Amino acid sequence: MTRALSDVKRRRIDELIAHTSDAGGVSLLRDAGRRLVRNPTAIVGAAIIVLFLIIAIFAPLVAPHDPVQRFPELTQNLTVDTIPGAQAGHPLGSDPLGRDFASRMIYGARQTLFVGVLATLIGLLAGVLLGAVAGAVGGWVDAVVMRLTDVMLALPSLLLAITLVALARESSQWTVIVAVAIVNVPIFARLLRGSMLAQRESDHVLAARALGVKQRHIVSRHMLPNSLTAVIVQATLTFAVAILDAAALSFLGLGDPDINRAEWGLMLGVDGVRYFEVRPELAYYPALAIILVALGFTLLGESIREALDPKNRR
Amino acid sequence: MPLLDVRDLSVVFQRKGTRPVRAVDGVSFTVEPGQTVGLVGESGCGKSVTSLAIMGLLPRRGNKVTGEVRFDETDLLKLRPQDLRDWRGRDIGMIFQDPLSSLNPVIPLGLQVAEVLERHQGRTRKAALKQARDLLDAVGIPDPDRRLDEFPHQLSGGMRQRALIAIALACKPRLLIADEPTTALDVTIQAQILTLLKELVDDSGTALVMITHDLGVVAGLCDTVNVLYAGKVVERAYRHQLFAEPRHPYTHGLLQSVPRLDVDRGERLHQIRGSVSDNIPWSEGCAFAPRCDRVIDDCIGETVPLEPTFRGGALRCTNPVPQEVPA
Numbered sequence: 001m002t003r004a005l006s007d008v009k010r011r012r013i014d015e016l017i018a019h020t021s022d023a024g025g026v027s028l029l030r031d032a033g034r035r036l037v038r039n040p041t042a043i044v045g046a047a048i049i050v051l052f053l054i055i056a057i058f059a060p061l062v063a064p065h066d067p068v069q070r071f072p073e074l075t076q077n078l079t080v081d082t083i084p085g086a087q088a089g090h091p092l093g094s095d096p097l098g099r100d101f102a103s104r105m106i107y108g109a110r111q112t113l114f115v116g117v118l119a120t121l122i123g124l125l126a127g128v129l130l131g132a133v134a135g136a137v138g139g140w141v142d143a144v145v146m147r148l149t150d151v152m153l154a155l156p157s158l159l160l161a162i163t164l165v166a167l168a169r170e171s172s173q174w175t176v177i178v179a180v181a182i183v184n185v186p187i188f189a190r191l192l193r194g195s196m197l198a199q200r201e202s203d204h205v206l207a208a209r210a211l212g213v214k215q216r217h218i219v220s221r222h223m224l225p226n227s228l229t230a231v232i233v234q235a236t237l238t239f240a241v242a243i244l245d246a247a248a249l250s251f252l253g254l255g256d257p258d259i260n261r262a263e264w265g266l267m268l269g270v271d272g273v274r275y276f277e278v279r280p281e282l283a284y285y286p287a288l289a290i291i292l293v294a295l296g297f298t299l300l301g302e303s304i305r306e307a308l309d310p311k312n313r314r
Numbered sequence: 315m316p317l318l319d320v321r322d323l324s325v326v327f328q329r330k331g332t333r334p335v336r337a338v339d340g341v342s343f344t345v346e347p348g349q350t351v352g353l354v355g356e357s358g359c360g361k362s363v364t365s366l367a368i369m370g371l372l373p374r375r376g377n378k379v380t381g382e383v384r385f386d387e388t389d390l391l392k393l394r395p396q397d398l399r400d401w402r403g404r405d406i407g408m409i410f411q412d413p414l415s416s417l418n419p420v421i422p423l424g425l426q427v428a429e430v431l432e433r434h435q436g437r438t439r440k441a442a443l444k445q446a447r448d449l450l451d452a453v454g455i456p457d458p459d460r461r462l463d464e465f466p467h468q469l470s471g472g473m474r475q476r477a478l479i480a481i482a483l484a485c486k487p488r489l490l491i492a493d494e495p496t497t498a499l500d501v502t503i504q505a506q507i508l509t510l511l512k513e514l515v516d517d518s519g520t521a522l523v524m525i526t527h528d529l530g531v532v533a534g535l536c537d538t539v540n541v542l543y544a545g546k547v548v549e550r551a552y553r554h555q556l557f558a559e560p561r562h563p564y565t566h567g568l569l570q571s572v573p574r575l576d577v578d579r580g581e582r583l584h585q586i587r588g589s590v591s592d593n594i595p596w597s598e599g600c601a602f603a604p605r606c607d608r609v610i611d612d613c614i615g616e617t618v619p620l621e622p623t624f625r626g627g628a629l630r631c632t633n634p635v636p637q638e639v640p641a
Contacts, residue, residue, distance in 0.1 A: 203415035210369055210410075211403035211430045211481065221429070225420045 032307040039307070045299030052293050056109040063103040064089070068260040074098040083279045092285065096271050104262040105285055111263035112243055113293070115177055119242040122181035124235050127188020128228075134189065135196025135227070136219040146193065149186035157183045158248055165254045173256045180245045184238050191234055195227035202226075229305050236301025240294030247290075264289050315387075316344035317521050318368075318489055323381035324545075325360070325367050337363045339545035339596055340381070345489065350515065350522040352536035352553075354529065354568070358590045360545040361525045365491050368523075369408055370398045385489070404434040407482030407520075409492040413474035413499075417466035423450070424462030427481050434485045449480040454510060472503035476510065483514060490515065491523045496531060508534060529572055533557060538626070541565045544593045544601040547620060551627040561623070561634040563608045600632065608633045 036042045055062055065071070075098030077084045085093040092102040134145040152160060164179040165171055199205055200223060208222050247265020249255045251273070255266060264286040272283030325338040338360040345351045353361050366372050367379050370390060383390040385406065390398060402408075410416040418426060427449055428442035437445065443462065450458035453476040466474055475495060482490060492511065496504040512535055515522045524536055532539050532553065539556050541549040541564065549562040560566040570584035586605055593601040599614035600606070606613070612632040620630040 203410060203412055204418045206371060207408075207410055207416040207478070207481075208418070208429075209371055209402070210408040211433070212399045212401065213403070213429060213433055214399065217429075217433075221421065222418050226418070 032304075036303055036307045039303050041299050042303035042307070045296045045301075045303060048292055048296030049300060052109050052113065052289075052296065055106055056113050059107045059110050063100075063106040064091070065100040065103040067099060067103045067107040067262050069100070070098040071100060072098075074100070081278060083275060083282070085279065085281070092281070093279070095267075095282065096275055101282070101285070104267065105264075105289065108262040108264045108267060108286065108289070111261060112265065112290070115173070115180075115246045115263065115265075116239050116243040116293075119177045119180040119246065120184065120235055120239045122178065123184030123238065123242075124188055124231065126181070127185045128192055128231060130185065131189035131192030132196060132219065132224060135193040135200065136215075136223060138200075142193070145189065149190050152183075152186040153190070158245065161245055161249055162252065162254060165249060171254055171257060173258075173261075176246050176249050176255050179249065180242050183245065184242065187238070188231055188234065191230050192227055195230055196223050199223040199226050229308060232308070233301055233305050236297045239297045240290070243290055243294070316384075317347045317349075317386060318345040318523070319382070319384040320344070320364075320368065321382040321384065323364065323367060323383060324379070325363050325372065326378040326380075327376060328378055329376050336545055336596075338367060341540075341542070341545070341547055342381075343540050343547065343550065345521045345523060347488065347521055348515075348519045349538065350512075350524060350536045352532040352539040353523065353525045353542060354527065354532055354539055355542035356527055356568075356590055359542045361527075361542055362493055364542075365408070365493050365523065365525055368491065369402060369406065370395065400434075403430050403487070404485045405487050405489065407485070407487040407490045409475075409478050409482050409490065409495045411494045411497050413471060413478050414466060416478055417474060419466055422463050422465055423469070423477055427477070427484060430481055430484045446480075446484075449484055450477065453477070453480040453483075453514070454506075455480075471499050472506060475499060475503075475507050479507075479511065479514070483518070483520070486518055487520060489521045489523065491525070493525045494527070495524075496526075496528070504531075511535070529568060541568070544590065544596065546596060546601070546630065547628065548602065548630045549628065551623070552625060555625075555627065559635075559637055561629050561637070562631050563606050563633075563635060564602050566635045567607070600630075608635070 071090070071094075073087075074084050074090065074094035078094065078096070078098050083094055083096055084090075087093065090100050090102065092100075092105065095101045095104055130145050130149075134142040155163075161179045161183050164182055165175050168175040168179075205218060205222050208218050213222075243265055246255065247263070247269040250263065250266040251269030256263075268283055268286035268290065272286060275282050321342050323338055323341045324336065327335040327337055341360070341364055343351065343353075353364060355361050363372070368383050368390065370393070372379060379391060381391070385401070390401065393401070417423070424443050424446050427446035428437070428439060431437045431442040431445055432439065435442075447458045447462055450461055455461055455473055455476050461469070461473075461477075466477075469477065475498075479495075495511065496507050499507060508531060511522070514520070522535075524531065526532060536553050539551060539553055540547050541556075541562065543564050549556070549560070549565045551561075556565065557569065560569055564586070567584070567586040571586065573583060588605040592604045594603060594614075595601070596617055599616065600609075600618045603609045603613040610633045618630050618632055620628050622628050
């Protein structure tokens with residue numbers, strides 16, 4: 001016969017149990033934030049984005065010169081075949097009009113982030129709205145929205161953007177932003193609609209319906225939050241494409257008519273291409289900047305997705 | 315007066331260009347208040363479709379539901395979808411098979427329990443969460459305060475099913491439909507969940523419709539058992555009656571197929587020949603005839619009617635297993 005468990009040991013067991021199970025529940029957002037901070041990928045991505053944001057916001061303080069001013073010491077050496085390189089006071093040399101290239105790069109961060117972020121956001125919002133409606137309502141609404149996106153996706157995105165800009169009465173920075181945003185709408189709409197459909201058939205949505213939850217709450221609480229991760233990732237990728245699309249429009253002369261405006265896409269697509277044989281740096285630097293920013297957004301976006309996925313919680 | 319009176323319920327799956335499929339074919343049964351009724355049958359016999367039809371949860375397109383589902387004198391099939399929504403969760407609760415996928419993965423458990431209270435009892439978020447804590451406690455989830463903030467994947471399978479039971483019973487419904495609530499759980503947890511269900515149902519006076527293929531569950535829980543085959547009720551009896559003297563060869567076969575401890579080791583387990591897809595239309599005779607050991611000429615020809623036996627029981631068979639004559 002075994003002896004009964006002593007009270008001391010029994011208490012020890014309770015202690016041990018209490019100790020192992022006090023991990024505690026924390027809110028999804030706080031937990032996601034905590035894991036984000038611990039993830040080196042996220043740190044690198046965030047660091048890149050913050051760096052460029054600081055440059056963009058404090059451009060007047062960071063830039064050595066006015067980005068639109070033409071400098072005599074640069075213009076006097078300017079010919080069709082030579083563009084002055086780095087020299088005292090102008091670390092990156094001149095652009096094809098004798099303006100300080102370094103300052104234009106720095107001011108360019110402003111323009112480029114503005115166009116890219118805004119075009120992505122507008123496209124994202126409109127796409128999510130359309131996709132959510134299509135996926136939630138289904139039936140003929142779904143059919144109409146999806147045929148519309150089919151038509152839009154059938155056209156090459158740049159061709160579609162060109163058409164949209166051409167339709168606008170006068171071109172400005174905003175026509176470019178809106179055109180690029182519209183091109184991205186069907187991608188977001190289709191993506192979200194797909195995962196909404198999968199959610200609609202899921203057991204937990206059926207369970208919610210069995211509890212009499214209202215249709216709009218089923219969409220907003222049960223279907224949408226479970227469908228958004230794919231869209232978040234897509235948004236980070238879209239950002240890079242949006243910058244390049246905007247650049248392409250500028251290159252084709254459909255962008256902002258203001259020739260003084262400094263924007264990486266414009267600098268790469270117009271000056272960079274035209275003077276590539278004379279001074280390839282005019283293309284290299286804007287291209288490098290675009291790649292870096294896009295990389296930053298992609299890294300951060302991917303880590304956000306990972307952090308938000310409750311299945312990765314420990 | 316029965317709480318739930320299902321009369322001649324039929325569900326036909328109809329897709330363009332395909333042959334219509336009769337998943338449920340004129341099923342009738344009643345549930346008295348506080349009673350536990352079992353729906354038993356093998357996969358594909360129409361158990362789950364019956365429960366979804368009662369709840370009005372079948373997709374509207376491609377399905378035709380006919381018959382009557384009288385709940386407390388109201389025909390649920392005639393209600394508008396938005397009105398039926400008020401009944402679901404408040405008067406009729408439902409528990410599903412897979413507890414993990416039935417919970418929303420991105421919402422903390424507490425909010426999922428609170429949602430149904432906010433919806434049907436007009437509670438504020440705060441009051442609902444407080445009540446959710448007590449509900450989780452009542453279904454035996456340890457440390458409910460902490461669990462409120464946790465997500466479904468952080469819980470064990472048994473705890474998830476307990477949580478689902480808490481959600482289903484939150485508004486004290488008069489009827490609970492449990493669609494194979496223990497299938498996804500391991501055996502030790504199955505017993506706990508069944509005990510819990512029985513306690514809660516007995517305490518609150520909730521009627522329970524238990525859908526299962528597991529005769530062990532039926533044996534422990536149900537007052538009356540309906541055996542379904544190919545969309546029709548083939549036998550209905552009180553639990554003890556059914557286990558002691560199954561009359562329909564299908565019921566008999568099912569009971570024979572259960573492994574028993576008191577049978578010699580070397581003996582082969584009994585099986586029912588063929589599968590549920592080997593059947594003939596009910597209009598041509600008995601659907602079970604191709605698999606039946608007791609098939610006779612009378613089984614083929616016309617629909618076999620469901621004849622009442624005694625004490626509310628019923629049987630659909632031309633050549634039933636003979637009753638043992640008391641010695």
